[in-house]
Amino acid sequence: MKKTEDFYEKVYEVVRQIPDGKVTSYGAIAKAIGATKSARTVGYAMNNSLKSDAGLPAHRVVNRNGVLTGKHHFNEIDLMQKRLEAEGHVVENDQIKNFQEVFWDPFELY
Numbered sequence: 001m002k003k004t005e006d007f008y009e010k011v012y013e014v015v016r017q018i019p020d021g022k023v024t025s026y027g028a029i030a031k032a033i034g035a036t037k038s039a040r041t042v043g044y045a046m047n048n049s050l051k052s053d054a055g056l057p058a059h060r061v062v063n064r065n066g067v068l069t070g071k072h073h074f075n076e077i078d079l080m081q082k083r084l085e086a087e088g089h090v091v092e093n094d095q096i097k098n099f100q101e102v103f104w105d106p107f108e109l110y
Contacts, residue, residue: 066099
């Protein structure tokens with residue numbers, strides 16, 4: 001279990017650094033922490049964070065196409081979208097409209 005906890009904490013460290021008004025992807029986080037093929041595990045970490053760390057901006061993590069694939073894990077089905085829209089993002093059909101413009105690459109930090 002320790003190994004999983006360490007991985008999750010690395011993920012959360014990156015997520016805490018996502019700037020306001022920006023989003024990133026599961027794969028970009030995986031790459032930043034040196035686990036390139038672990039995007040799905042980053043998703044598991046984000047799901048877990050919703051149960052344990054209410055202050056983590058989990059709503060800013062989407063899939064590689066800007067789709068809100070994690071929305072089902074929030075307390076309300078549209079909470080992820082509401083939080084993104086409150087930060088100025090435009091979301092249509094569960095996808096961030098100008099994803100490339102608001103994408104933040106955490107790999108530059110590491």
